[in-house]
Amino acid sequence: MSHSKEEHHCWNCGEHSASERAARSLFCQFCNTLQAPSPDYYRFFSLPKTLAIDDEALQQTFYQMSRLLHPDRYGRRHERERNYSLEATAILNDGYRVLKDPVRRAEYVLRENGFQVGEQRSNEVPPELLEEVFELNMMLDELKAGDDDVIPQLDEARDRFLAMLDSIDTELDEEFRSHDAADDDGARMASLTAIRGILHRRRYIRNLIDEVDRQLTSRNA
Ligand SMILES: [Zn+2]
Missing domain, CATH: 1.10.287.110 (DnaJ domain)
Structure with a gap:
């Protein structure tokens, strides 16, 4: 049997x-x-x-x-x-x-399909964000050095990253639909690879925003 x-x-x-x-x-x-x-x-x-x-x-x-x-x-x-x-x-x-939760759901499906997901890759800067991240880190350094004039710029950067999160969520939603519509394994795996990239970028930006919040809070305290 x-x-x-x-x-x-x-x-x-x-x-x-x-x-x-x-x-x-x-x-x-x-x-x-x-x-x-x-x-x-x-x-x-x-x-x-x-x-x-x-x-x-x-x-x-x-x-x-x-x-x-x-x-x-x-x-x-x-x-x-x-x-x-x-x-x-x-x-x-x-x-x-x-x-x-769309993010947790996608991570679950990625893991089931043999993809590694999670924090281990989140230190690599997504290439399309290099410039923006570089500038942000400079501002954070200035803030740490005691330059409060940089705070309005940091606030603006924070808003830009928040807007990016919104558009990433839209992108994720679209990629979900193309994954679900894929009619062969190759297309499905290509879609999962794209989703992993989107999630990586999302996590990276989320961490950046958290870091800006931490620095701004400790500055105001
Ligand atoms: Zn029975």
């Missing part, structure tokens, strides 16, 4: 799920017992593997599953089912936090 076939059998009543959809459900269609939850967030929420998602549908599924997994329902149940309910609740909460 193959592993995937085994998964489609209910651990409690032994019945075999008649359809793929039923097999993917958290509950046995025959005895309604909670099954081992999938650690895959998309699968857990019964969502297609797209980067653009229906926020409202996700939220509704979250509330519905929160009710179905409420601990009160499992207090008197079989220990195995009780353990599954705890496991499923953890996946539900983590998955919701990740999937409802």
Whole structure:
């Protein structure tokens, strides 16, 4: 018996799920017992593997599953089912936090596809920002040296970077749609590579803004 076939059998009543959809459900269609939850967030929420998602549908599924997994329902149940309910609740909460946030969602899909994401690359300046970042660092140095005249310029730079974040979010949204529309793996991977670049730039700018805020606050304190 193959592993995937085994998964489609209910651990409690032994019945075999008649359809793929039923097999993917958290509950046995025959005895309604909670099954081992999938650690895959998309699968857990019964969502297609797209980067653009229906926020409202996700939220509704979250509330519905929160009710179905409420601990009160499992207090008197079989220990195995009780353990599954705890496991499923953890996946539900983590998955919701990740999937409802476009950046976390994209990072999740990137990781699943073998991309490295996160802070380790965020010290490299994205090439298109080199000049702007250079100027910003000069201003920060002047501020640190005690030159308060540079503060209005820093405020302006901060506003420019905030505007960049907005346009990056638009760009991200567009790239999500082209990822979802890709009809072969090559196009899909190219799109994921582009998304990784956008996220890198986004993180870099976010860190810059935080740094400017820190310096300005310590100056005003
Ligand atoms: Zn069953």
